[in-house]
Amino acid sequence: MLTRWRCNLRVRIAIAGAGVSGFATLGYLVEAFKAMPSAGVLIYLLQPPREIHTENLSAPQRDRLIHLKNIGINLSQLFGGGHVYHPVQPSLFTFNGNSAARGFNFVAQRYDTSDYFEWVQANRRLLATLYPDFAPEKGQQRHRDHTLNDIQGTTPRGVYGLYLHAQFLALKAHLPEHIALQIIPEALQTFTQIEQKVTVKTNTQKLSVDYLVQATGHRFAALRSEWVGHVFNAYPCDRYGYNLPPQVTVVGAGPAGIEVALHALHNLNVAQVTLLSRRAQSRLPQVEPTESYECQWFTREKMRLQPTAKNAKALLQQELKVCYQACNLPYPGWDALLKIEDYSTFLENYLQTTNQSPNHPFAHLVRPVMSFYDQVKDLLPAVEQIGVLQLINQVKPLFATQSRPCAELMLAALQAKRLRLMAGEFLPEQVTPTILHLDGTQAHPDGIILATGFVPSIPPFYPQSSDTRCYSVMGTSLSSVHSRAANVASVITRLVRRQTLHVSFVISPDLQM
Ligand SMILES: Cc1cc2nc3c(=O)[nH]c(=O)nc-3n(C[C@H](O)[C@H](O)[C@H](O)COP(=O)(O)OP(=O)(O)OC[C@H]3O[C@@H](n4cnc5c(N)ncnc54)[C@H](O)[C@@H]3O)c2cc1C
The missing domain is CATH 3.50.50.60 (FAD/NAD(P)-binding domain)
Incomplete structure (x- = not known):
């Protein structure tokens, strides 16, 4: 009886965009549907090939491209990394390896045997060939932090893109029988939803699907x-x-x-x-403190007592003072921090100080500050929300990160x-x-x-109604992309599960009893 109705439910899902947002969505959907063999799932992944302007590449970028082509990797059709982690980028386009561990951890739901760090170690020879400089591509010494031994530190973003592509291939190779993946090498042009069917159009194809996930990322505003x-x-x-x-x-x-x-x-x-x-x-560069620090002032609890932007500023000022004390550093004062006259000396001092000890107030406070708005926005009236956003934007250069x-x-x-x-x-x-x-x-x-x-690639013009079958996944960090993808995949699987129960109810006379 089970096998009779098992294959009767066919679910079609289109994912537009195969960057980290699209890949994370695919990963979560596959994980969820693995446990649902009663649903036959066809996933279309729409990703147009990337056109690479080789005449604008530096010699090491070009060498990398040729080498990858020689070993069968086509850089114009990679999956998983999208624009941000594309391996054609110069090797000084880096990211912090621990972002991969903290934010978008493929270790947890990996599709083959390796996590990012293991994968890098297993591919050391290839990566050394691809990124011989691992830093400025010409006329500069290789940076001491650019070493494949310390992968928790800085790596070229392109290495992560190659890893994601390898993970994508592994996922594809291990799909269970009831899940099929079809790659459409074209861009999503338009989509419409009529009742519960979504029509997705590319330049040459028209697909009818049950769900669409738009994961087309961000782009820059158009140039004149x-x-x-x-x-x-x-x-x-x-x-x-x-x-x-x-x-x-x-x-x-x-x-x-x-x-x-x-x-x-x-x-x-x-x-x-x-x-x-x-x-x-x-x-300023990201520094990982070795000691823990807990905010006393700049907290949700303190904001609850007085939910205003003015209070947020006072709390942050207080927290900075206390944190400088805890780090045994002289507090330069709020105004001096916000109006830096000589940026070069300021940066030099910061690099020297954090070289001696990574326990610096900016390192301790980066996460509390950068997540503060999300932590407290529900406590605030709209005008105060804007005030808090302005405050965070004002102090962001001290806390947001580069390598x-x-x-x-x-x-x-x-x-x-x-x-x-x-x-x-x-x-x-x-x-x-x-x-x-x-x-x-x-x-x-x-x-x-x-x-x-950035601005979004396609404005989300679909209705946010409860019966929408079209979803959007995008984010400005690996962790936000990760949680949004998990969310959307869980909504879709919940709806499919409901449909599965309905189908079994209709088809199986035994189950009707
Ligand atoms: C410079 C930079 C550095 C960053 N560093 C970090 C970091 O260190 N740590 C961190 O956590 N986050 C970092 N981020 C943020 C984060 O990783 C990105 O925001 C995230 O990768 C975005 O992924 P995405 O898949 O949404 O978009 P994209 O990478 O832009 O991928 C979108 C994909 O959709 C495709 N596409 C576009 N239009 C269509 C269409 N119509 N149909 C089909 N496909 C389409 C594109 O070709 C692309 O492959 C960084 C971002 C930037 C820009």
């Missing part, structure tokens, strides 16, 4: 046609190359702006980069006067690419790279 050849988006970085002028302005001094500035300086023969941000401040090797390269570039930080903003409405400086003057640099953040 008048700017062609002068203004570029930071990613994908093979859209620009040796055609950049000797002086380049990078707009946005977050981790993306920093790595792109270093890429231009070290790999693309750019003589000088101006890194532009609202406060002429950049990001230590990148920070050291950045310091070297600042000291060599090849990199300078300036306050100002890019004016996106101007036909001539224009920078507005803090003193009101305008400049029109010849080469501008925008590293100012």
Whole structure:
């Protein structure tokens, strides 16, 4: 009886986008459906091939591409890493290995025998060939932290992308019989839902599915046609190359702006980069403290007593003071921290201090600060929520992270006067690419790279109704992507389970009794 109705339920799911969001969703769906052999599941994975502009690659990037091709890995059709972890990127586009462990842990639900660290060790020879420099790609010494022995530290993001692709292949090879995966090498163009059926269209195909998960990631805002050849988006970085002028302005001094500035300086023969941000401040490197620290002031409990942005600021100021004391460091004061006159000296001091001891207030407070808004937003009225967001944005440069090797390269570039930080903003409405400086003057640099953040690839235009069969998975960190994917997969499996019960009820006369 069981086998008679088992195959009667056929579920079709489309996932658009095979970056970490799409892959995590796929992973969670497969895990859940493994335990549901009564449902025959067909998953379509839509991922258009990536076009690589080889003329804009540095020699080590090109060598890597050729080597990977020789061993049968096609970089234009990889799965799992998406844009952010694509192996064609320069090796100085790094991330902290412990992000992989903390945020998006494939160890827990791995599809073959290796976790990221084991995989790196097993592939040391290949990785040493692919990333011989493991740092700046030309004219610089390999950074001491760039070693495959210390994988908990910094690794090129592309290595993680190769790992994810290997995991994807392993998952595909181990699919149970009742789950099929079909790759569609095309982009999702449109989708519509009528009752409980979703129609998904690509340029050449029309698929009818029960569920759609849109995991198409982020993209940069569109560039004006008048700017062609002068203004570029930071990613994908093979859209620009040796055609950049000797002086380049990078707009946005977050981790993306920093790595792109270093890429231009070290790999693309750019003589000088101006890194532009609202406060002429950049990001500090992530440091893992060896001692624990618990916030006394900057807590949800204290906010509950007085749920205002003003209170959040007072609590943070108090916490900083206490934390500096606990770390035996002189407290420079709130104003000095927010208005750093000499960023190069500030960064140098920070690197020296944290070299002596990683127990620094910024290291202790990075997670409490960066997660504070999410922790307290339900306590706050809308206007106070905005105030808290503004506060976090104001202090973010102290707490948000980049890798230590990148920070050291950045310091070297600042000291060599090849990199300078300036306050100002890019004016996106101007036909001539224009920078507005803090003193009101305008400049029109010849080469501008925008590293100012993302907008979603396709606006989520589907209704958020309870009977929607279309979901979106995206996030700005591995951990947020991870939890969103888990969530969406669990909603879909719950609905399918309900459907399975319904089918068994209808089909099996025994079960009707
Ligand atoms: C510079 C940078 C550094 C980061 N470093 C870290 C870090 O150290 N730690 C951390 O936790 N997080 C980090 N993040 C954040 C996080 O990892 C990313 O936000 C996350 O990888 C996004 O993955 P995604 O799959 O949503 O998007 P993407 O990687 O953009 O993947 C989306 C995929 O969808 C495809 N696609 C697009 N449109 C369509 C369509 N219409 N149809 C089908 N497919 C489509 C794309 O080709 C792509 O493959 C970093 C992000 C950036 C930008």
